[in-house]
Structures are given as C-alpha cells and as structure tokens.
Amino acid sequence: xxxxxxxxxxxxxxxxxxxxxxxxxxxxxxxxxxxxxxxxxxxxxxxxxxxxxxxxxxxxxxxxxxxxxxxxxxxxxxxxxxxxxxxxxxxxxxxxxxxxxxxxxxxxxxxxxxxxxxxxxxxxxxxxxxxxxxxxxxxxxxxxxxxxxxxxxxxxxxxxxxxxxxxxxxxxxxxxxxxxxxxxxxxxxxxxxxxxxxxxxxxxxxxxxxxxxxxxxxxxxxxxxxxxxxxxxxxxxxxxxxxxxxxxx
Amino acid sequence: xxxxxxxxxxxxxxxxxxxxxxxxxxxxxxxxxxxxxxxxxxxxxxxxxxxxxxxxxxxxxxxxxxxxxxxxxxxxxxxxxxxxxxxxxxxxxxxxxxxxxxxxxxxxxxxxxxxxxxxxxxxxxxxxxxxxxxxxxxxxxxxxxxxxxxxxxxxxxxxxxxxxxxxxxxxxxxxxxxxxxxxxxxxxxxxxxxxxxxxxxxxxxxxxxxxxxxxxxxxxxxxxxxxxxxxxxxxxxxxxxxxxxxxxxxxxxxxxxxxxxxxxxxxxxxxxxxxxxxxxxxxxxxxxxxxxxxxxxxxxxxxxxxxxxxxxxxxxxxxxxxxxxxxxxxxxxxxxxxxxxxxxxxxxxxxxxxxxxxxxxxxxxxxxxxxxxxxxxxxxxxxxxxxxxxxxxxxxxxxxxxxxxxxxxxxxxxxxxxxxxxxxxxxxxxxxxxxxxxxxxxxxxxxxxxxxxxxxxxxxxxxxxxxxxxxxxxxxxxxxxx
Numbered sequence: 001x002x003x004x005x006x007x008x009x010x011x012x013x014x015x016x017x018x019x020x021x022x023x024x025x026x027x028x029x030x031x032x033x034x035x036x037x038x039x040x041x042x043x044x045x046x047x048x049x050x051x052x053x054x055x056x057x058x059x060x061x062x063x064x065x066x067x068x069x070x071x072x073x074x075x076x077x078x079x080x081x082x083x084x085x086x087x088x089x090x091x092x093x094x095x096x097x098x099x100x101x102x103x104x105x106x107x108x109x110x111x112x113x114x115x116x117x118x119x120x121x122x123x124x125x126x127x128x129x130x131x132x133x134x135x136x137x138x139x140x141x142x143x144x145x146x147x148x149x150x151x152x153x154x155x156x157x158x159x160x161x162x163x164x165x166x167x168x169x170x171x172x173x174x175x176x177x178x179x180x181x182x183x184x185x186x187x188x189x190x191x192x193x194x195x196x197x198x199x200x201x202x203x204x205x206x207x208x209x210x211x212x213x214x215x216x217x218x219x220x221x222x223x224x225x226x227x228x229x230x231x232x233x234x235x236x237x238x239x240x241x242x243x244x245x246x247x248x249x
Numbered sequence: 250x251x252x253x254x255x256x257x258x259x260x261x262x263x264x265x266x267x268x269x270x271x272x273x274x275x276x277x278x279x280x281x282x283x284x285x286x287x288x289x290x291x292x293x294x295x296x297x298x299x300x301x302x303x304x305x306x307x308x309x310x311x312x313x314x315x316x317x318x319x320x321x322x323x324x325x326x327x328x329x330x331x332x333x334x335x336x337x338x339x340x341x342x343x344x345x346x347x348x349x350x351x352x353x354x355x356x357x358x359x360x361x362x363x364x365x366x367x368x369x370x371x372x373x374x375x376x377x378x379x380x381x382x383x384x385x386x387x388x389x390x391x392x393x394x395x396x397x398x399x400x401x402x403x404x405x406x407x408x409x410x411x412x413x414x415x416x417x418x419x420x421x422x423x424x425x426x427x428x429x430x431x432x433x434x435x436x437x438x439x440x441x442x443x444x445x446x447x448x449x450x451x452x453x454x455x456x457x458x459x460x461x462x463x464x465x466x467x468x469x470x471x472x473x474x475x476x477x478x479x480x481x482x483x484x485x486x487x488x489x490x491x492x493x494x495x496x497x498x499x500x501x502x503x504x505x506x507x508x509x510x511x512x513x514x515x516x517x518x519x520x521x522x523x524x525x526x527x528x529x530x531x532x533x534x535x536x537x538x539x540x541x542x543x544x545x546x547x548x549x550x551x552x553x554x555x556x557x558x559x560x561x562x563x564x565x566x567x568x569x570x571x572x573x574x575x576x577x578x579x580x581x582x583x584x585x586x587x588x589x590x591x592x593x594x595x596x597x598x599x600x601x602x603x604x605x606x607x608x609x610x611x612x613x614x615x616x617x618x619x620x621x622x623x624x625x626x627x628x629x630x631x632x633x634x635x636x637x638x639x640x641x642x643x644x645x646x647x648x649x650x651x652x653x654x655x656x657x658x659x660x661x662x663x664x665x666x667x668x669x670x671x672x673x674x675x676x677x678x679x680x681x682x683x684x685x686x687x688x689x690x691x692x693x694x695x696x697x698x699x700x701x702x703x704x705x706x707x708x709x710x711x712x713x714x715x716x717x718x719x720x721x722x723x724x725x726x727x728x729x730x731x
Contacts, residue, residue, distance in 0.1 A: 052686050055678055080688035092683035096701025105697065109688035141701070158687065 002030040003067065005166045005197040006051075006084075011062035013043075013050040020046040022222035023062070028166065028197040035200045035208055035233070038219030039241040044201045045089060047219070048170040052076055052086045066166065081110055085164035087155040089171040094142040099154065100124065102142045103161050110162050127160040131187040149180030156187040167191075167198045173207035185210030205233045218244045274558075275724065276372065277531050279471050279500030283364040285390075287349040291474070292342040295319055298444050301347045305413055305447075308420065318433040318443030325437040328563070331592055331623070335561045339535055344476040344507055346445045348390045354411065355395050365389050365471075372498065374467050381713055383462035384409045388479060389469050391447040398464070406455040407491075409464050412480045415451030422453060426482055430513035430541045430569075438537045438563075442478045442511040449479035449510065454489040454520070463492040463525075463711060468508075470499035470534070476507040483513070485520035485548075494525040494714065498558070501531040505560065508534055514542035516550050518572065523551040527714060529721060530558035532588060538564040546572030546601075553709050554581040556591050557721055565623055567596035570604035570635075577606040582706045584725060585618030585650070594623035594655075599635040599665075608639040611703055614650030615726075622654040622671075630661040641671040644702050646695070696726050 006028040013021035020043045028034050038044045050057040051064060053076035064072045071079055094102065103124055108114045115123070128135060133153055143151050152172055159167055169188070173181055188211050192198060200211060208216075208230070216232040218225045218241070225244045226232060236244075287304065289297050298319045302312040327336045355361045358375050369375060369387055378385040384398035386409070393411035402409065408419065416423050433443035450466045470477050485491055499506055508530060516522045522542065530536055536559040542550040552566035568577035579595035595608040612620035622641045643652035654671045676698055684694035700707070700719060707715045 052682075054682050076682065076685040077688050077690050080686055086686055088683065088686075092679050094680065094684070094698065094701050096704030097697055102697075105689060105693075106687040109690075109693070141704075162687070 002032075002194075004029050005067060006199065007065045008051075009063045011047075011050070011064065012060045013046055014058045014060050015046065015056060019060070020222055021050065024223055026199075026217065026224060028199055030165070030197055031194040032215060033192065033198045033200065033211060033213045035202065035213035035216045036219050036224075037202055037205070037216065037233070037236060039245070040203065042219050043222040044203075044219055045170055046222075048086055048168050048199075048201055051168060052084070053079060077109070081112075083165040084168070085159050085162055085166065086168040087152070087159060087170060087172050089174060091143045091146075091151040091155055093144040093146075095144045097142050098139055099142055099157075100138045103158065106158065107161050124161065127157055130190055131156055131160060132183055133157055148175035149177070149184070152176060152180070152184050153187070156184055156191065160187070160191050165196055167196065169198065169200045171201055171203065173202055173204060181207065182210060205237055208233055220244050274501060274531060276498035276529065277501035278371070279502075280364040280368055283350055283362060283471065285348050285350055285472075286352050287347070289345060289347040291345055293319075293344070293346050293445065297346060301445060301447065304347075304349070307416060310424070311416060314428070314433070315444050315446075318440050319445075321433055322437060322440035322444050325440055328436055331563065331621070335535075335590065336537075339505065339507060343474055343504070345472060345474055346476050346478070347447060348472055348475065349392055350389045350471075351392070351394045354393055354414070356397050358395060361395050365394055368469060368471065369395070369467070372467065372469070377465070377713065381462065381711065382465045383460060384464040386411055386450055386464075386466040387469070388448040388467065388477075390471055390475055390477065393448050399462075402460060405458045407458060407460060408451065408453040410451050412449040412451050412482065413447065415482075419451070419453070422484070423451070423482070426484055426513070426515060428513075430515065430543055431511050431539050435539060438509045439511055439539045442480060442509050442539070445476070446478045446480035446511065448477075449481040449512075450483070450493070451481070452483040452491060452493060454485045454491045456486045457488045458486075459489065460491040463494050465494045465496070468495065468497040470506050470508065470530075473502045474504050474506065476509070479510045481510065481512040482515075483522060483524070484515045485517060485522045487517045488519045490521040492523040492525065494527075494711075496527045496529070498529050499531045499534050502533050504533065506531075506534045508536045508538070508559075510538045510540075512538070512540040514550060516542060516544045516548035518545050519547040521549045521551075523553065524566075525553040525710065525714070526555060527718060527721075528554075528556045528558055528562065532558065532560050534559045536562040536564065538562075540564060541567040541569065542577070543569045543571050544575040544577055547574045548572065549576045549578075551578045551580070552595070553706070554579065554593065555706065555718060556581070556583040556593055557725065559591075560588065561590045561592065563592045565594040565596050565625070567598065568606055569598045569600060570606065571600050573601050573603050575601060575604045579606070579608045579610075580706055580709060581610050582703045583610075583612040583620045584722070585612070585614050585620045586725060587616040587618060590619045590621070592621045592623060594621075594625075595639075596625040597627070597637050598625070599628040599632045599637070602631075602633040602635065604632070605636040606638075608637070609705060610639075610641045611706060612641075612643045612652055613646065613699060613702065614643070614652050615646035617647075617649040619651040621652070622656070624654075624656045624669075625659070626657070626667055626669075627659040628662050628665050628667065632662050633664040635662070635665040635667070637665075637667045639669040641669075642702070643671070643673045644699065645673065645675045692726070696723055699726060
C-alpha cells in the first residue's frame, strides 16, 4: 500500500469552550482522493481549520501526523512548508499584493529558494493556462474584489504552484455556479497525481460528479459516522443525511 | 509586459538591499571629526539673526525680512489646533541655529570635506546621482555643501541651486516669489524659518521645458541639538514640468533636534510639479514643516509625502487651486512606532471653478505609535464644479496604537462635489492565517500586508525609491526599538 500522508487519531477540538470535534479518526494515503461529507454544523470546516492550525480552534486531545511526523501543535507556516495545503472556503483578500508577487513569495517560502524571474513567470503562465485563468489575473490584488469563482480558481492556482502532497479542500464548491464548478474541478483533476492525497470537504455531492473520490466519509456531529466507497454518495443522494445523523447519535 | 519586468526587478533589487542592511534605524550614525568653520552660539536672539544674514552677505531687504520675522516668531503662540504638549517641550534656547561645515559649496564630490563626504557615501547619494538623477543638492546641517546639475538642463535654462546662492545670483526672481505663498505671519514655525532660514533648494523651470529625470535634494542633520531651517522655492513656468525629490535623515541623539522648513511651490499656467518626500528623520527630531503650492490655470501639483521618521511631524501639504481647471493630488503615508506621532494631512483650497483634487492618506500605527490625519477642504464662494475627494485609510498593528482623523470642510458654494471617506483596519487573524497557511512566516506575512497597504503610494515612486521605501518599512517592522 502507498504511504500514509495524513493520520488523524482521536481528535477533539474546541472553539472557545465548546467542543466541536468529538474524536475524529481518518487516514489519507498517497494517491487517494477522500471526500468528507457532512451537513451544516457538523464540524467539517472545524476539522480543516484545526488541521491547518487556525488560532481560534484548540486541539484538546488526539493526534495529527503527517508522513509519520507528529504535527499536532506545529505552527501553520511550517505545516505548509512540509507540503500541506488548504484551499479556503472563504479566501482572504490581501489588497495591494498582486497575484504574481504573492505566488512568487509563497513558492519561495515553500521551496526555500527563489527561482529566477523568467523561470517563475513561465511556471506561473503554464499553471494559469492549465487552469484556464485569464492572464490579467496576474496583476490583480489577491482575492481583492474577486468573484466567488475567481477566488476558488485562485486557490487552485496556488495549489498548482505549491505542488503540495496533501491538499485539504474546504468547501471549494460553495458559491460556484455549475460552469465555474466544472472549471475548478478540472483543475483539481489536473493537479492531482499518484503521490498526492486529497481531502475534499463538501456539503453536496455535485462536486463529486467531477472529482471522483476513492473513499467517502460521512461526517456527523463532530465525528466520522460512516466510511466507504462512492456508493455512500449515492446513498446520501437518495436518503439525505438523516439516516447518518441517527447513526451518529 | 514592461510593468511585470519592473516588478521583478523591484523584487530583486529589494532582496539585494535587504541583505546589506539588517540594522534598525540605519542612519543614526554621526561624524565627530567634521571641523565646522562657523558655529553660532546656542539659542536665538536678534543679534544671531543679524549674524546669519551678515555671514551670508545678504542684501538689506533680506536682513530686514529676517528681523521682522524674528519679532513675529517671538510674539506668536504655539499652534493650538493640535495637542501642544510635545511642542511645549521644545527648548528654543537649547538649539544651534546655524552651523557652517564648509566655507565653499562644491560641485565635485572630491572637494567635499572628507568627513561630510563619508556621510553622504554611506547614504548612497553620489551613487544615486550617477544612476538616476538629473541634479543633486546635499545639505549638511545649515548649508548645502554639494550641488550639481546636468549640463543639458542648464543649457535649457533650468535653474537648480541652493536658496542662498539663488538669492545672490537670481535676486529678481527670488524677490518676486519669496514668501509670497507662505507669509512669515502664517504660523510660529514659518516665522522661525523666515528668521533663520538657511539652505534649501531653488528651482526654476523655464516655459515649456520638461525635466523628465528627477532632481533630488538630500537633507542631513549631523550635530547634536541642531536646528535645520531649509527654505525651498520651486517655480514651474508655463507649460513646464518637474519632479523634485527630497530625502532626510539624522543621527540618533538623546537631545532633540528641530527641523522646520518652509516649502513654496508655484505652478504657473499649464505646468506640472511633483514633489516627493521620503522623511526618515531619527526619532529625536521635531519635524514642523509648512508646505504650500499655488496651481494656476490648467496647472497640476502633486505632493507625494512619505513620513516614517521623526518624534513629531506636523505637516499638511497644501494646494491652492488658483486658476480654472487646476488640479492637485496629495498622496501620503505615515508610519508611527513607539514614541512617534505623525500629525500629517493635506489642505485643498479651491479659489477657481472647474478645479479638482484628490487626497489619499494611508497611515500605519504600531507599538503604541500615533498617526493623525488633519485635513482641510475649502471652496470659496463662486467657485463652481469643484471636485475634491479625500480617502483616509489607517492600519493599526496592535491595540496600543492610535489613529485619528480630523477633517475640516468649508464649502461656500453649492455646485461642488466634496467627499470624505475614512477606514480603520487592524491586521487580522484571518489575513495572517491565510498567509501562514501558504508557508510564509508571521513576520513576513505582516510585512506583506503592510507593503500591500502602502502599494498605492509605492507605485508612484521611482523604482529606486520604492525599493528604498520597502526596505525602510522592513527595518521598521523588524526593529522593536522605537
């Protein structure tokens, strides 16, 4: 079997005083696409934010490891440099910083070396072409005045440039119309490769029509209620989350 | 394509400079071995005013002007529109009002006093001159010690010299315009400058001449307890254009220094003046400056004003829109760290119809520093179709820091469009989390947010200055010392 990239064991997470995650166990191996599906308020986004180390989320117990290394309390930027990437549900605007300069800064941070300007530009142009992004994008300020679709595409562009080994996509489908969703999903498929693992967090199954998961987890009330193959998506389609909520409780 | 190459070059230059200097305030050094050929005694009285005028061999009208101004300075109270606690602490008796480092002004760096030259070398002035300037003036304490201007400008009739030389060599033009924009009675510090002014720049650009490469003046304070009173007058004749840049630094002393300049700009019909300042005084300098411009018919004046240093800066560059279709812009940034107060702003006074101006003020407060925006927009009765838009954005780096806006509007006409918007933002967890999730360290993320915040300002600077400014911002962000 391929290498275990992400291993979550008995993860409990609080937001303030309130416990949101109540013992999450999950394993993502290289070459696998996992879909984590859950209703609103189930704690899906808490999981992604806690994994990446958002200061508002406190891990109270449990362990997260990446390629066997304990990263439970590792600072966010170090995790990113190890090869973990999170696509945000609500990407944040950085006014005054162009997409070009931003991509240059983050690739430099990730790789530890600065590429020659021409080489970088070539790589960026290739990635933009692959993701069908308008070249004018490069000169705009990061997420500043972007439409929902543009923001998500910008996230995919960053993922393509950073070439992470583990990608956590937090509700990447939210706020996208069907055409934008298709484009973004095509991008995900292009970036995905056998040495990479993906954890796709979503409420709806529609994204999974375009990105085919190997494994599906139903997430209810702060823990994984059921795991299986893509047949779970069909079951969910027919019966909704109700059945799983009962199991979960 | 061109702008992309530029930004790549900018980034490369920046990283180069970054590796050279890792100090906090890099300009706090001073020269001990410079032999001043003349040093007025500390403090101020009418005799010292006379002495300065005599040393400079000035015409009688200027001596009288100075003495009159001195009397006004003594009588005039401190400004009351801002909290004067800091101003009250200035001890006018504990300041040197005039020091001469060199008897003669040099036109070659080889002739400049070795100690003085070493300072300007460290500041990179001779190098910058060769690379991207069309004229340089370097003031050391009271007087300009070095001066040069490219031959082709001289041939076109452009005058760029220090104010003292201008008074000797071009007495008619000086007498015609001197103190016509900022009278000695304007405020206490304008009166003080009028009494003891020394050095500064005089620029005259003849009709239709475009000075495409910037002129630069560099102001350096070296001595402890020094007062520097530069006096600058720029006249752009009809249809001409010029870009003037000033930079300033000083050593860090425990005693305070005073910099009190008066700058007058006259943009005649259809001309354009851009005046760029990168103020980086050490944090013991009171920077109390009066800057005002008259823009006549179809003329345009731009103040690009960057304030990083000083203990207290009080400065509101003003544009008087004197003729139809005159326009102006004030674009400023202010950064205040521990123990600093930047009280900056802009004044737009419309005295003609169909005029317009924009004011963009960006301020950053950190480590308990304080920034204030103080603005005036005034439209006289009968001036129709005037548009003035003001935008103030403040960025607070921590809860101890402070930012205020004090806009004043005096509009005596209906057919005008005057707008003011202000925002205050804090560096938020969400921005930091987003950036660190991409592998950038927290410090680097803060700097990126700040550099992005001031981008509208930096992009207006010549490349070399943008690089320099980014570097200064980085030093400010890294250095915990206020």
